[in-house]
Amino acid sequence: MSTSAAEHAPGRAPADGIAARARGLTKAYGSGETTVLALDSVDVDIARGRFTAVMGPSGSGKSTLMHCLAGLDTVSAGQVWLGDTEITGLKDRELTRLRRDRIGFMFQSFNLIPTLNAAENITLPMDIAGKKPDEKWLDQVIDTLGLRDRLGHRPSQLSGGQQQRVACARALASRPELIFADEPTGNLDSRAGLEVLGFLREAVDRLNQSVVMVTHDPGAAAHSDLVLFLADGRIVDEMERPTAEAVLERMKRFDVIRSQFETDEQFETDGQFERDKRFETDGQFETDEQE
């Protein structure tokens, strides 16, 4: 995917407040010597009415950041707010309600219910919550996503791209304050992926939604307004109005650091290997001699 963000720039609305915020957000997994510090005192503001991408090397903490901001995971230290509501410290039940009522989710696997048609899948979270959809809004979402003539189809009767559009409509249906998308194009070919990114862009530009997307793809990140770069659990850089080329260049700098690290590691491993080989040979020799 190489569509430049500049193509999308004219429709971009300025941020109008903060959709989510974290201060000193720290997340550690495990304990004692096996502790992994997945997030290391992260401060971040997610702007309302904008499309934010989160990038970084594998293991840098992207998914953990998303999960903590969305109240899907507890934090080890620090605070997280959705709008003006501090979510750190909420009880499980309150968190469930907050996620259901105020957050939309899109995942790499579309997570659609196979026995329900597209329309039923789109409104399922609201049906479960016993809420009536705002029909005017829903119509707008369905038309923006081009799903009008697909509403009666089950997921198996839809292409991957169409299924992800249904997942996108489901995330938008309740008009959430913030949508989290985790690799939403990961399971799609590049054309269908571009389409979904275009729809997320429209959700921000035309429907004034707020989106946070985790991605590995510089071309996908180029559809956002702002890219946050994570490394080792910290936000180390950000880029406004990104292009795929600029994001790729930035990511390459992580690769340079990584390959340098791997070269050092390889060197150490090689040294260890040499020592182990010698040890084995020595042991073998002794055994042979004893026989």
Ligand SMILES: Nc1ncnc2c1ncn2[C@@H]1O[C@H](COP(=O)(O)OP(=O)(O)OP(=O)(O)O)[C@@H](O)[C@H]1O
């Ligand atoms: N449940 C867990 N238990 C232990 N360690 C975990 C757990 N989840 C994540 N980690 C560790 O936390 C760090 C950050 O993981 P995270 O999944 O957030 O990274 P990521 O940037 O999303 O990676 P990727 O791009 O590979 O999906 C990694 O070192 C990972 O191994």
